[in-house]
Amino acid sequence: xxxxxxxxxxxxxxIGRRARAAATPIADAxxxxxxxxxxxxxxxxxxxxxxxxxANALDMEACRAASLSAAMxxxxxxxxARVEAIAQGLEAVAALPDPVGALxxxxxxxxxxxxxxxxxxxxxVAIVYEARPNVTADAGAxxxxxxxxxxxxxxxxxxxxxxxxxGCMHAGLRASGLPVDAIQLVPTRDRAAVGRLLAMSGLVxxxxxxxxxxxxxxxxxxxxxxxxxxxxxxxxxxxxxxxxAGMARRIVLNAKMRRTTVxxxxxxxxxxxxxxxxxxxxxxxxxxRAGCEIRGDEVVQRMDPRVIPATEEDWRTEYLDxxxxxxxxxxxxxAIEHVNRHxxxxxxxIVTEDDxxxxxxxxxxxxxxxxxxxxxxxxxxxxxxxGAEIGIATGRLPPRGPIGPEQLTTWKYLVLGDGQxxx
Amino acid sequence: xxxxxxxxxxxxxxIGRRARAAATPIADAxxxxxxxxxxxxxxxxxxxxxxxxxANALDMEACRAASLSAAMxxxxxxxxARVEAIAQGLEAVAALPDPVGALxxxxxxxxxxxxxxxxxxxxxVAIVYEARPNVTADAGAxxxxxxxxxxxxxxxxxxxxxxxxxGCMHAGLRASGLPVDAIQLVPTRDRAAVGRLLAMSGLVxxxxxxxxxxxxxxxxxxxxxxxxxxxxxxxxxxxxxxxxAGMARRIVLNAKMRRTTVxxxxxxxxxxxxxxxxxxxxxxxxxxRAGCEIRGDEVVQRMDPRVIPATEEDWRTEYLDxxxxxxxxxxxxxAIEHVNRHxxxxxxxIVTEDDxxxxxxxxxxxxxxxxxxxxxxxxxxxxxxxGAEIGIATGRLPPRGPIGPEQLTTWKYLVLGDGQxxx
Numbered sequence: 001x002x003x004x005x006x007x008x009x010x011x012x013x014x015i016g017r018r019a020r021a022a023a024t025p026i027a028d029a030x031x032x033x034x035x036x037x038x039x040x041x042x043x044x045x046x047x048x049x050x051x052x053x054x055a056n057a058l059d060m061e062a063c064r065a066a067s068l069s070a071a072m073x074x075x076x077x078x079x080x081a082r083v084e085a086i087a088q089g090l091e092a093v094a095a096l097p098d099p100v101g102a103l104x105x106x107x108x109x110x111x112x113x114x115x116x117x118x119x120x121x122x123x124x125v126a127i128v129y130e131a132r133p134n135v136t137a138d139a140g141a142x143x144x145x146x147x148x149x150x151x152x153x154x155x156x157x158x159x160x161x162x163x164x165x166x167g168c169m170h171a172g173l174r175a176s177g178l179p180v181d182a183i184q185l186v187p188t189r190d191r192a193a194v195g196r197l198l199a200m201s202g203l204v205x206x207x208x209x210x211x212x213x214x215x216x217x218x219x220x221x222x223x224x225x226x227x228x229x230x231x232x233x234x235x236x237x238x239x240x241x242x243x244x245a246g247m248a249r250r251i252v253l254n255a256k257m258r259r260t261t262v263x264x265x266x267x268x269x270x271x272x273x274x275x276x277x278x279x280x281x282x283x284x285x286x287x288x289r290a291g292c293e294i295r296g297d298e299v300v301q302r303m304d305p306r307v308i309p310a311t312e313e314d315w316r317t318e319y320l321d322x323x324x325x326x327x328x329x330x331x332x333x334x335a336i337e338h339v340n341r342h343x344x345x346x347x348x349x350i351v352t353e354d355d356x357x358x359x360x361x362x363x364x365x366x367x368x369x370x371x372x373x374x375x376x377x378x379x380x381x382x383x384x385x386x387g388a389e390i391g392i393a394t395g396r397l398p399p400r401g402p403i404g405p406e407q408l409t410t411w412k413y414l415v416l417g418d419g420q421x422x423x
Numbered sequence: 424x425x426x427x428x429x430x431x432x433x434x435x436x437x438i439g440r441r442a443r444a445a446a447t448p449i450a451d452a453x454x455x456x457x458x459x460x461x462x463x464x465x466x467x468x469x470x471x472x473x474x475x476x477x478a479n480a481l482d483m484e485a486c487r488a489a490s491l492s493a494a495m496x497x498x499x500x501x502x503x504a505r506v507e508a509i510a511q512g513l514e515a516v517a518a519l520p521d522p523v524g525a526l527x528x529x530x531x532x533x534x535x536x537x538x539x540x541x542x543x544x545x546x547x548v549a550i551v552y553e554a555r556p557n558v559t560a561d562a563g564a565x566x567x568x569x570x571x572x573x574x575x576x577x578x579x580x581x582x583x584x585x586x587x588x589x590g591c592m593h594a595g596l597r598a599s600g601l602p603v604d605a606i607q608l609v610p611t612r613d614r615a616a617v618g619r620l621l622a623m624s625g626l627v628x629x630x631x632x633x634x635x636x637x638x639x640x641x642x643x644x645x646x647x648x649x650x651x652x653x654x655x656x657x658x659x660x661x662x663x664x665x666x667x668a669g670m671a672r673r674i675v676l677n678a679k680m681r682r683t684t685v686x687x688x689x690x691x692x693x694x695x696x697x698x699x700x701x702x703x704x705x706x707x708x709x710x711x712r713a714g715c716e717i718r719g720d721e722v723v724q725r726m727d728p729r730v731i732p733a734t735e736e737d738w739r740t741e742y743l744d745x746x747x748x749x750x751x752x753x754x755x756x757x758a759i760e761h762v763n764r765h766x767x768x769x770x771x772x773i774v775t776e777d778d779x780x781x782x783x784x785x786x787x788x789x790x791x792x793x794x795x796x797x798x799x800x801x802x803x804x805x806x807x808x809x810g811a812e813i814g815i816a817t818g819r820l821p822p823r824g825p826i827g828p829e830q831l832t833t834w835k836y837l838v839l840g841d842g843q844x845x846x
């Protein structure tokens with residue numbers, strides 16, 4: 001079943017070459033053609049429901065044979081409702097505005113040259129992910145909308161399901177007269193395929209890894225092409241001394257406990273010393289009642305016997321669980337310093353009624369997303385109005401933050417003259 | 424003089440750590456502080472004219488001792504006029520609008536959250552360059568304006584000159600109360616320092632190489648951090664059948680011959696077969712008279728005995744010299760295909776009076792800069808109105824095209840709420 005290294009290299013290179021060849025027609029595809037392809041894919045997907053569920057049953061069997069955790073297997077399980085959600089996701093991306101060619105900015109130079117900066121396709125995007133067959137549809141759809149070609153390397157837990165989903169997307173592409181090579185699935189479970197994909201610097205323009213930390217770390221380490229991803233989401237909520245106590249209470253509970261496994265979940269709570277005795281006890285009360293473990297510094301420990309002592313390690317840990325580290329800080333500067341030192345430049349929030357403090361926090365916290373008086377769980381492309389997201393990036397260069405179809409484009413400059421030559 | 428590998432590694436890591444430490448105060452520096460630092464640096468530079476010219480004389484002596492080409496040495500030579508130009512360059516960057524915190528876009532979500540995308544500093548930028556001591560001042564100034572720290576690795580041809588220039592910039596930083604580690608010069612000529620710099624992925628956020636093709640290629644190959652650069656500038660001018668003959672003539676001559684050594688110089692001329700007999704002869708006449716060598720396909724060869732046969736290699740060659748390859752093509756599609764296949768995605772132009780053809784060319788040519796009815800030599804941050812440029816990037820992700828202070832920033836999202844939690 002597993003091909004040898006040379007056969008694998010040949011397979012991957014062929015995928016890359018077909019992707020590169022498809023990049024031009026996909027970049028040139030009209031908005032209507034892309035809409036039609038995604039809409040048709042959704043229709044075909046609904047029509048092939050039974051086939052897809054049968055394929056997913058094979059995946060579930062393989063998960064059991066491989067002794068995968070029940071949680072992991074559950075994330076890959078499909079039922080009619082989940083398939084319908086995938087189809088609706090395709091239709092939602094189809095309905096989004098087309099980002100290709102959209103005008104970012106324009107200005108006219110003294111010599112009369114008009115300069116426009118417009119959104120342009122990136123080219124070939126490789127997505128490496130684990131489990132969850134819906135990513136197959138989402139990622140393929142977002143890339144197509146962005147005018148780019150997708151090479152999908154899904155988790156082996158959803159190998160058969162992904163094959164059917166990609167088949168439906170191919171039907172949509174065909175219906176629209178677009179090349180099926182626009183969305184390709186790596187046809188082997190061999191893990192070495194990922195290494196090959198990451199090294200194809202002439203054929204792949206950017207890699208988007210989605211999954212556990214070890215996968216992301218491997219991709220960041222090995223990739224010879226730019227990576228759009230975040231390794232950690234060590235998000236903070238900071239309750240400033242001018243915070244509204246009730247608002248702080250609602251925000252912290254939501255930021256930690258709404259869903260604990262998402263990257264935008266708050267992992268560390270910082271509270272100003274001035275308001276620790278007034279604002280913190282109700283927050284801790286809510287969290288304990290919701291089943292959250294609290295790891296606190298000495299001040300916090302004295303507030304409640306259930307508080308576990310926090311170690312240095314806690315300040316740089318992404319729990320992705322019902323655990324919160326809590327620290328009392330001496331004001332705004334100390335809070336900002338803590339966030340920039342221990343955080344992961346992902347998403348951080350301040351709760352305050354003080355405009356100057358909010359402005360300073362927003363400016364000085366070096367994160368992709370900084371919030372005032374809102375839950376860190378809003379770190380999501382859908383919540384930003386992007387319609388869909390392929391991930392959240394914390395690299396230094398753009399695109400940074402949630403990546404939707406528009407953010408998954410690059411830009412180019414159009415310079416429009418009437419015969420100008422340069423003196 | 425050359426330290427051992429361990430001493431070198433220690434030196435470079437110390438530079439990187441100091442740079443990282445300076446990144447926060449530089450990101451937070453006020454626009455006024457940055458303006459003052461650059462203005463004061465210009466003043467000090469003028470005051471240390473004699474010292475700088477003496478240092479430059481040492482560099483010239485070293486160039487002679489190393490048997491460097493006269494052209495290379497000349498690019499590093501300073502005189503009073505060139506030093507004054509460097510000082511004025513610092514003042515020009517000082518006068519530019521401050522990009523940090525500038526609002527890119529903002530919108531409000533149905534739940535009342537206001538989302539703003541604002542420009543934010545990248546962090547630590549390493550610039551690796553050859554010759555030309557003015558790059559030391561330009562690059563340091565652009566990074567500072569962009570709120571980033573600069574690590575400068577200049578050419579050994581301008582080692583002593585660069586030391587004096589950086590000393591002047593340190594005086595400016597001190598005068599403004601900013602850390603001098605904001606602009607650091609690698610204090611050794613050892614080439615291994617570059618390799619170390621490219622591997623410092625925790626301390627350096629992006630690398631900007633400037634210089635010859637072998638330097639750029641080395642940086643792209645070795646860097647473990649993102650690179651902003653272009654390897655080639657194989658720029659095209661395409662004379663469409665609906666081109667104004669006189670305009671085409673003026674644009675082609677300028678695009679090729681204004682300066683032949685810049686990356687925006689046209690290297691290949693494409694002419695529609697329909698107008699080859701009418702539009703091409705006057706263009707060739709001008710080029711020959713200006714001393715340009717023409718390498719043409721068979722049609723072009725028949726037009727003038729001085730035309731040299733072009734080989735396949737010519738279509739992918741950046742001459743950076745008074746040489747132009749010329750090809751007759753069968754219309755718009757063939758021209759676009761040629762540009763996307765043989766070009767370097769840098770800068771390409773169409774000359775036409777036909778709006779539909781211009782629109783298609785601009786949309787389908789996959790280059791950082793696409794022009795209509797203007798010279799490719801406008802590929803320059805100054806000509807774009809950026810005030811200064813640190814280079815032109817042809818990578819797939821933003822920033823793409825000319826990189827000025829604004830383009831040398833990243834972005835972040837501010838999310839402003841009044842207590843929103845996520846359902």
